[in-house]
Amino acid sequence: MTEQTLAKPTLETLLERARAMVPWLREQADAVEKARSVPPATIQAFRDAGFFRILQPAAWGGYEMNPEMFYRVLMELGRGCPSSAWNLMILGIHQWEFGKLDPRTGDELWGSDQNILVSSSYAPWGKARKVEGGWMLSGAWPSSSGSDHCQGGAFLGARVHDEQGKVLDMRAFLVSRADYELIDDWNVVGLAGTGSKSVKVKGEAFVPDFRAHSIVDYSLTDGAATYRLPFNHVFFGAVSAVIVGFAQGMVDIYVEHMKPRQNVFVGGPVAAKNPFVQEKLGNAVLLIRSARARILQSIQEASEYAERNELVPLDMRVNHFLDVQGVAKDCFSAGHMLFKKSSARGIFNSNPLQRQLRDLLAASNHVTQNEDDTSALLGAYLLGQGVPPGVFELPQAS
Missing domain, CATH: 2.40.110.10 (Butyryl-CoA Dehydrogenase, subunit A, domain 2)
Structure with missing residues (x-):
């Protein structure tokens, strides 16, 4: 791949580039897992496509976009190779973090090379x-x-x-x-x-x-509106977005496998006509689309305040916290639902469904996907119990 122009692309251009990579990423997913590392060529492909510049401040060659644009790219790439998409998510979210730091930090890192990653x-x-x-x-x-x-x-x-x-x-x-x-x-x-x-x-x-x-203190910063959003919302939302991609990847593989599949029992319907296969697929898609919608709605709601140079209100931040932390629960449930209906074929290492499910399982254990504690946090807040110190505000301010 050749390096893309540094001119700010449209969202659709970024999504087209991401979708075009999915088959290639899926082909190399097994090799990435065995190597326990994403190859440099993949990181370079992400760099050439401009993905690392989506959240990077314009002062250092970035596109300075809203996190929603980054989330949508992650939702596509996660369908191909979860580990590769995870690397983009982690290494690409830091560019946004530099927008909240003293400009000397960005000058030090990117003064001679705007492609350096942390x-x-x-x-x-x-x-x-x-x-x-x-x-x-x-x-x-x-x-x-x-x-x-x-x-x-x-x-x-x-x-x-x-x-x-x-x-x-x-x-x-x-x-x-x-x-x-x-x-x-x-x-x-x-x-x-x-x-x-x-x-x-x-x-x-x-x-x-x-x-x-x-990481805790939330205050308005100078510069573009995107850097006025809360740290935990933007970072946690990125993790959730890539998980949606993992789950959608399971749907993609499941549909491909089930369309031509024949039932092993004489007289039984082909898999695509089996009502239970259809029902599990439909409900899995419902869970994934619902999780996706929550992520996008929450960042859109928060961004309205940032655009007005206002802090996102605490009550909204508490709700958004659960919106994004409940994503893995829904996506893993969807993935497990499909895996169970893949029968014995799903357990073979040669079947990408099992790798996709294991990646979903690992992502579900990430600290940003702790829906149990966060559900209790929201419930306590709604019941007038306030929020724990050190989560949304500095301890001495609570």
Whole structure:
């Protein structure tokens, strides 16, 4: 593939490029899983198509688009190779994050090369110590997807405490690539191809203040409206969007397999005429389309406030939190429904249905898909119990 023009494409152009890649991605999905890493050629294809620029600020050559555009591309690519689409999701969402940071961060990273990528592991497993002009960070973080492709460093999470040990904030710190090592411990049942190695900081790493930000604090920032959206909504929504693609990929494969399939029992209908096959397919599609609609509606609702330079209200953010975190539950249910109706054929390693289901299973366990706790959070909020500190607001503000 040749590099696309840097002129800002339309959404339909981006979707056309994504759809054109799906057959190619599906063909290589088994090899990606076996290699436990997405090949550089795939990352380059995503780069050439402009996918990494969708959320990148215009100051550094990006398209500065609304996250909805990124979500729609992920929903297409997830149909082909879940691990490859997951890498795009993780490595592509960080460009949006730079729009909320001090511009010096983007200047440092993209001053000479606007194609450099960064990885992440936001779980607060590290220790952050405040020093003059910045922070000293130490620790190890699991599951940094696509880290082999990232020379720009990694966003790593840590809690900030006061002198009495009270949690004040949870922050992300952009650590330089030279300051950490990768540990190849990614041996998993699903999404094996994402290459989600652990990150271990060498001793302590210095991170300037301008390369750190609060994951919890939500305030308006200068610049384009897209960067006025809440961090957890945009990031969690991206995970949910790619999961919708995984589930739609199961539908694609299931339809292809069932159309020509004959029933093994004499006198039974061909699979496509079996009412139970039809019913399971219809209900699976209903669940997937409902999940997709929730994601798009929530980002559209939030964007209306961002366009007016207003904060998204707390009550809406709480509802959106559940909208996106309930996606994997619906999509995995849909995928399992189809897998069960594929009979014994589905269990063979040669059948892509089982890999797609395992990838759905792994994605369903991601922290952004915790619908149980989030359902309780919304219920408590509706019953007047407020929200837990450190989720939507800084602890001291609650």
